[in-house]
Amino acid sequence: MRVLPPVMVSFSVTRECNLKCKHCYNESVDSPHPDELDTSEAKRVISQIAEAGARLIIFDGGEPLMRPDIYQLIAHARDAGLRPLMGSNATLIAPEVAEKLVQAGLRALAISLDGVDPQTHDEFRGVEGSWERAMEGIRNAREAGIPFQIAPTLRHGCWQEWGEVADIAKELGAVAVEAFDYIPAGRGREHGELELTTKERQQFVRDFIARQRADEEMVYRCIGIPQLWVEVERSVPEEEVLMRFVRTCCGAGLRYCCVLYDGTVYPCMVLQKEAGNVREQSFQEIWFQSEVFHILRDRDRLEGKCGRCDWRQLCGGARCKVYERTGSLTAEDESCWLEEKDLKR
Amino acid sequence: MIHRLSEIIPHLIASCRERGWLARRGERAWLEVVAEGEPFVIDAKEHTGPIYWPNLEGWMALFPASSHLILLTMGFLPTRTLGQLLGQPGLAGRVELVKLGLRSFFDTEFRPRKFGQTETALYRVVEGALAQWAVEPQAITCRYCSGKPLAACEACGHLICKSHFIPCPLCRACLCHPDASDCYFEHEC
Numbered sequence: 001m002r003v004l005p006p007v008m009v010s011f012s013v014t015r016e017c018n019l020k021c022k023h024c025y026n027e028s029v030d031s032p033h034p035d036e037l038d039t040s041e042a043k044r045v046i047s048q049i050a051e052a053g054a055r056l057i058i059f060d061g062g063e064p065l066m067r068p069d070i071y072q073l074i075a076h077a078r079d080a081g082l083r084p085l086m087g088s089n090a091t092l093i094a095p096e097v098a099e100k101l102v103q104a105g106l107r108a109l110a111i112s113l114d115g116v117d118p119q120t121h122d123e124f125r126g127v128e129g130s131w132e133r134a135m136e137g138i139r140n141a142r143e144a145g146i147p148f149q150i151a152p153t154l155r156h157g158c159w160q161e162w163g164e165v166a167d168i169a170k171e172l173g174a175v176a177v178e179a180f181d182y183i184p185a186g187r188g189r190e191h192g193e194l195e196l197t198t199k200e201r202q203q204f205v206r207d208f209i210a211r212q213r214a215d216e217e218m219v220y221r222c223i224g225i226p227q228l229w230v231e232v233e234r235s236v237p238e239e240e241v242l243m244r245f246v247r248t249c250c251g252a253g254l255r256y257c258c259v260l261y262d263g264t265v266y267p268c269m270v271l272q273k274e275a276g277n278v279r280e281q282s283f284q285e286i287w288f289q290s291e292v293f294h295i296l297r298d299r300d301r302l303e304g305k306c307g308r309c310d311w312r313q314l315c316g317g318a319r320c321k322v323y324e325r326t327g328s329l330t331a332e333d334e335s336c337w338l339e340e341k342d343l344k345r
Numbered sequence: 346m347i348h349r350l351s352e353i354i355p356h357l358i359a360s361c362r363e364r365g366w367l368a369r370r371g372e373r374a375w376l377e378v379v380a381e382g383e384p385f386v387i388d389a390k391e392h393t394g395p396i397y398w399p400n401l402e403g404w405m406a407l408f409p410a411s412s413h414l415i416l417l418t419m420g421f422l423p424t425r426t427l428g429q430l431l432g433q434p435g436l437a438g439r440v441e442l443v444k445l446g447l448r449s450f451f452d453t454e455f456r457p458r459k460f461g462q463t464e465t466a467l468y469r470v471v472e473g474a475l476a477q478w479a480v481e482p483q484a485i486t487c488r489y490c491s492g493k494p495l496a497a498c499e500a501c502g503h504l505i506c507k508s509h510f511i512p513c514p515l516c517r518a519c520l521c522h523p524d525a526s527d528c529y530f531e532h533e534c
Contacts, residue, residue: 004453005348007393007450008392008450053348053349054348054349055348055349055350055351055391055392055419056391056392081349081351081352081354082349082351083349083351083389083390083391083392102372102373103372105372145373145403145406145407147400147403147404173399173403175397175399175400175403176400216397216423216425217397217398217399218397218399219394219395219397219400242448243395243423243424244395244423246393246394246395246449247394247448247449247450247451247452249449249450249451251450251451254450254451255450255451256450
């Protein structure tokens with residue numbers, strides 16, 4: 001099987017965060033992990049990611065702005081030819097921080113915003129006032145000319161708020177909205193009640209498709225619901241699919257992976273099966289040779305309903321949810337709503 | 346195969362310097378170049394998928410109005426976005442766009458196209474650099490012929506050239522010429 005280079009790699013540069021989000025996949029706390037990669041190690045990893053052929057690198061955490069050398073790392077990524085992006089809660093983006101990010105070469109931000117009601121956001125993010133500070137940070141990023149996307153997390157009982165968040169995102173000048181399904185990984189395991197029901201996921205997918213079809217100004221993406229793409233293919237005319245939708249089916253281990261602050265490499269931030277560690281092997285060795293990635297790349301190894309599904313190359317099921325539930329990388333995705341008759345193209 | 350557009354930067358810098366042009370890394374863009382006395386910015390967006398108008402407009406707003414702009418993207422620019430650009434003659438007249446046309450993470454088939462109102466010496470250098478990776482962008486043309494698009498039809502959204510364009514006599518909307526489509530007759534002011 002021909003292995004393509006990664007398109008995008010997330011680099012969770014620290015465990016330290018100033019918020020206490022209920023779903024944090026990184027189980028971030030208010031201090032860095034004692035074994036975090038130091039500056040020279042982190043730069044070496046970034047160089048290896050570039051040499052592997054990646055195009056984009058996303059600095060996240062924790063909160064990446066808690067790491068004092070973050071500007072050096074961004075500049076190093078830029079100089080290595082990567083397009084540096086950052087996932088942030090935005091609460092620390094003061095005007096001078098935004099300016100330093102620009103100077104370092106940051107090209108875009110993904111900012112978490114979980115509701116239009118500050119209370120909803122603050123409760124989920126675990127710190128009072130975080131919504132206000134995030135909005136201030138967004139304004140500062142915009143003033144500095146940093147393109148940004150807004151990333152709401154879809155939660156049981158209040159997923160519909162994503163539409164209102166998308167409206168606000170548009171007003172604020174965001175270039176994209178990227179909705180994340182709630183994945184019970186990391187600290188998210190303690191709040192399984194926040195996971196969407198299958199019916200809610202189906203409703204969201206319908207809502208998402210309708211919104212993108214009606215809106216030619218904003219890019220909408222969704223992470224964690226690869227079945228969305230099956231529904232897009234089944235319900236939207238082909239030309240419109242090609243011209244309007246951004247295909248974001250699961251790229252874990254195929255064209256995307258995640259490097260943690262201690263060097264551990266996962267297929268995805270929420271698919272926490274260790275594929276290797278950059279302290280022991282080069283990033284390229286892990287990307288091109290890891291057995292974990294080989295398993296994920298071969299969709300003919302999928303089992304059960306996913307294995308019988310004609311859409312498996314496109315969708316493949318939410319491997320993160322499967323792994324959390326079963327410990328298997330190849331078992332069927334129980335969160336899928338497709339019936340047996342829908343598995344044929 | 347070119348993995349990322351930034352791979353061409355060293356080649357661009359070398360080509361510019363060979364011609365005696367000032368080329369340096371930009372703060373908000375790949376390169377700032379002064380070619381034949383004109384200031385240029387060259388930049389790239391490495392992500393796949395569509396670039397809609399607010400994104401493109403926001404990018405252009407980062408640079409001084411005196412600069413010519415060259416943007417390369419791994420993704421693509423939907424026809425509507427190009428139409429919106431043509432609706433801003435001041436902007437359209439100073440930008441050259443190259444899209445490789447990737448639609449998703451998994452797409453590896455380049456569909457290189459170029460679009461713009463400028464035919465500059467620097468753009469030819471960019472094309473020369475891309476050619477080293479066998480990327481040869483074809484021009485985006487009028488919906489009905491190989492002419493250069495001047496506007497987007499306000500009825501159907503397609504790009505149209507001066508030969509296939511007609512303004513509504515009442516509201517001045519740009520429309521496809523009646524020889525080519527029914528947009529003129531279907532249009533309502």
